[in-house]
Amino acid sequence: MKKIIAASLLLLLPLCAHAGAIERLKTFIAGTHSAQADFTQVVVDQNGKRVQSAAGVMQFQRPGKFRWTYQKPYAQIIVGDGVKFWLYDEDLNQVTVKKLDAALGSSPAALLSGNNEIERGFNLKEDGSRDGLEWLQANAKAQDTSFDKIRMGFNAQSELVAMELNDMFGHKTVLRFSNMLHNPKFSAQQFHFTPPKGADVLGE
DSSP: OOOOOOOOOOOOOOOOTTOOHHHHHHHHHHHOSEEEEEEEEEEEOTTSOEEEEEEEEEEEETTTEEEEEEEESSOEEEEEESSEEEEEETTTTEEEEEEHHHHHTTOHHHHHHSSSHHHHHEEEEEEEEETTEEEEEEEESSSSSSEEEEEEEEOTTSOEEEEEEEETTSOEEEEEEEEEEESOOOOTTTTOOOOOTTOEEEEO
8 A cells, every 4th residue: 555644743851760651741742842753654554464664754833834745655744834744755746735623633743733632532541561661541532543553662761662553454554763853943934845846736
């Protein structure tokens, strides 16, 4: 499947070594107003078979602005400018645009580029240790969300470095982040998108 739509925006944050995963998430939301990281993204089906993989750079700035630049395997850009959601497929020279709320709903992208949406839309609980990480689990309160369960993993240095997104069809998206920059200053144009000349624009 060629189309790869960013599932989430989640970044690293050093936190108190003895804090639980939920407390670390709250500290992340309160203390990280903007961030940039390299990411890898893998999607597996209900049998554990890999069906997608991708890599690139993600950035966000609260409230509600983000940019995912997919570099592999296909060049795509996904931008949220606070009002609209833009998806640009470079190979097809095609742009899809939607209202941001309609495109994202309660997705991780909306949750993590927002302020405290995750606490309003999900029930949070500690989820133990696995693969050297401490995890929390977030279960959606509503039935119409893209992902019904989200897991977030913190390493021994109390950095949030992994995210697992489970959808209602049994697929799991695994995100890993590296080379994190905390609270960088972005230009006003970083989260602005203008369709390239000659591109087909679909949507609003």
